[in-house]
Amino acid sequence: IxxxxxxxxxxxxxxxxxxxxxxxxxxxxxxxxxxxxxxxxxxxxxxxxxxxxxxxxxxxxxxxxxxxxxxxxxxxxxxxxxxxxxxxxVTSKVCPTCHGKRLNQKVLSCKINGLDIADFTNLPIDEAIAFLEQIDSTKAKYIIEPLMQQLKSLSYIGLNYLSLSRETPTLSGGESQRIKLIRHLNSPLSDLVYIIDEPSVGLHPEDIQRINEIIISLKEKGNTVLVVEHDPDVIKIADHVVDLGPFAGKNGGKFTFEGTYEALLSSDTSTGKALRRKHHLKKHPIQNEDKIHLSHISRNNIQDVSVELPKNAMTVVTGVAGSGKSSLISAGFEHQDNVTFIDQKPVHASNRSNLLTYLNIFDDVRSFFSKETGMKKSMFSYNSEGACPQCHGKGVLKTELAFMPDFTQICDVCNGTRYRPEVLEAKVDGYSIADILSLTVDEAIAFFNSNPKIAEPLQALKATGLDYMTLGQSLDTLSGGEIQRVKLSRYLTESASVENQIFIFDEPTTGLHEDDIPILLDSFNHLIAQNNTVILIEHNLTMMTEADWIIDIGPYAGSKGGKLLFEGLPNKLLEVDQSVTAQHLRRYLAD
Structure with a gap:
């Protein structure tokens, strides 16, 4: 087989x-x-x-x-x-009997105004609202009224391009978050505590204004709303701000500020400084006459759009969520050989894979320990001979309970280190292999500074702002933004030295504080300096100010989007009246 x-x-x-x-x-x-x-x-x-x-x-x-x-x-x-x-x-085909509608013929024969139930749920939200408005039935009003309320809320929040039949696994993080918020928008409940983690993810400033309105309405119903957020437009509406830091990982975790937004603005914290910073468009954008041409692109709501982007420069593709940015770029570049898409999809990883395995240097670390201690190399692998005999290298013991969630506890033999006792006793300069896995990227660079094979990939990881992560951190615990930066680091080492590649990043600022953005920009500039082209699908206004070239898609989402509103130098975008991106960028530069 x-x-x-x-x-x-x-x-x-x-x-x-x-x-x-x-x-x-x-x-x-x-x-x-x-x-x-x-x-x-x-x-x-x-x-x-x-x-x-x-x-x-x-x-x-x-x-x-x-x-x-x-x-x-x-x-x-x-x-x-x-x-x-x-x-x-395996080959997948649309079912020839129901034509993908999933229902039997008896159900599909029942129609209202010419549409069966599958036809209705396949309509974009705005068209579904128009369809329901045509139905005048006292029997149906008990179904139609609450449905209309939810549909209008979805449309208002910028999800008018979705259909009710859209499968939930295909939704982006930002789309899923907004749908969850809508479920509570019309709830009569009060005295609840809502904890909302980065509601701005995947959203254009235009969409964020509406998210803010939902957050305020939840508060005004007598609820407490806690928002974990980096976006200045969301921080601005807070009644009370708590700032954590001063840095990340081991160097963070302390309260650096607590008070009103106005007080935060005048504080000495990194967040206060970032919010006070004045923004300007890039003074000398790269103007390369050598262009990449995407001709007659059609996909989803993008129909016959042609654009050009300068080579060896940074292009930012903007537009509200659902406007067609990703469709344009993915369709335009999908058959080109020299293109690298760096997205936020999880790398195929279990809890046995970590930063070192992804960077392909765990083998070098094990070789180093074997050479220094005289112990077999396989003993320094928790997936091989060195594994703790009780937890088999997992670090935890899981007990499966029939009618309750699984119970997990730290292994009491290795105390979560995953290794045999004799392996933990083998040390180099006072560090066991488990101690090495507990080091941050910064600390590990200092430890391996005389071993470039290990230190160089770690330096590249630091260049993306991930110096706070520990070497043994499981890849399945990384956020989307962290995964993207780990993928990026592979191309920033001296040995990688990639040239004449097109790098496409989908919302690389996800999860980033404003002070982390310059670190990411340095990485992009490094790629451009090596004659590569960088394309960002992005909503972040700071990143737009650093663009050499901007492509704006819109004006809105779904069927109301998909049009090329602008392509060119960022300062010219400010003159485009029908662009909501231009409106927010003008405001951002004036603040």
Missing amino acids: KFPSFRPDSWRGKRYLYSGLFDNDKKLKDYTEEEMNTFLYTEPTKLKNPPSNWPRTAKFEGLIHRFRRSFLLNDNFEKNKFRSDIDRV
Whole structure:
């Protein structure tokens, strides 16, 4: 069976090899119809006289049944891990009976004003509102009135381009957050505490104004709202501000300010200084006559749009959420070889992978410890011989409870370090391998300063502003913005020295404090200095002021967007009246 997790020595492979139902030396092409049906289509069944090496409680299940259950019907880690292998053997097509509507013909035959229920839920929100306004029925008003209230709220918050049938896994973080907020907007409840984590994520300043209105309305109903946020426009509406710092990681965690927004503005904190800072457009934007041409691009709401971007410069693509920015850029560059998309999608990672494994230097760290201590290299791996015998290198013990959530506790043998006691006793300059994994990037650079193979990738990580992270931090605990910067760091090392590449970043300022943005800009300028082109899909106004070239898509979202409003030097954008980006950029420069 040529699929990775069905190899003969795997537990899945053994379910066929040791079933006793087949001649393991017989070729599939020689199987009888009955043998092939047994192999592929048998429903889970208990074997009558299984061989001695067959697990006592196991059932035999045909390959098609097992594969569908394991990889097509369930969402699990393996589904992502074997995505390319699944795509090799699985083809998806729209159902020819219901044409993708999912419902039976009896239900689909029921129509209102010519639309069945699937037609209705496939309408964009604004069109769904127009459809409901045409229905005059006393019976239906109890359904229509609350539905209209929610739909109008979704439209107001800038989600008018979505449809009710849109699958939730396809929503962006910003879209999901706004939908959650809308659910509470019309709630009659009071005396609640709402904790909202970065509501500005993925939002244009125009959309943020409406988010602010929702936050204020929740407060005015008699609720307490706590907002974790970096965006100046959201901080501005606070009644009370708490500022944490002064820096990140081990160098943070202290209260640096508490008080009103006005008091914060005059404070000596990094946030206060950032909010006081005056902003100006880049004085000498790069004006390269050599351009990249994207011609007649059509995707989603983008229809036959052509744009040009200067090479070896930084282009910022702007527009409200849902205007078509990502559609334009992804469609325009998807078939080009020299393009690197650096997004915020999680790297395929389990809790056994960390920063060192992603940077491909954990092997070098283990070699260093092996050479210095004389102990076998495999002993310094918590996925191999060095693993704690009790938790098997996980650092935690998980107890699965039948009717309650799993219970997890730190392993009491290795105290969460993942290693055997004898490995923890092997030290270099007083540091065990577990101590190294607890170091921040900054501290590790100092420790490995004479070992460039290890220090150089860590220096690149520091250049993206991630100097506060610890080397052993599991990749599955990183935020979207952190993942993006870890990916970026791979291209900032001396040995990488990439040239003539196009780097596309989707909202790289996500989760960043205003004081962190200059650090990110230095990374982009480093790429440009090496003759690369940088393209940012971005809402952040500070980042717009640093652009060499701006492309603005709009004017609004969905069917009301998708048009090229502007392409050119940033100062010329300020003259475009129909651009909401121009309105907010003018305000930002004047503040």
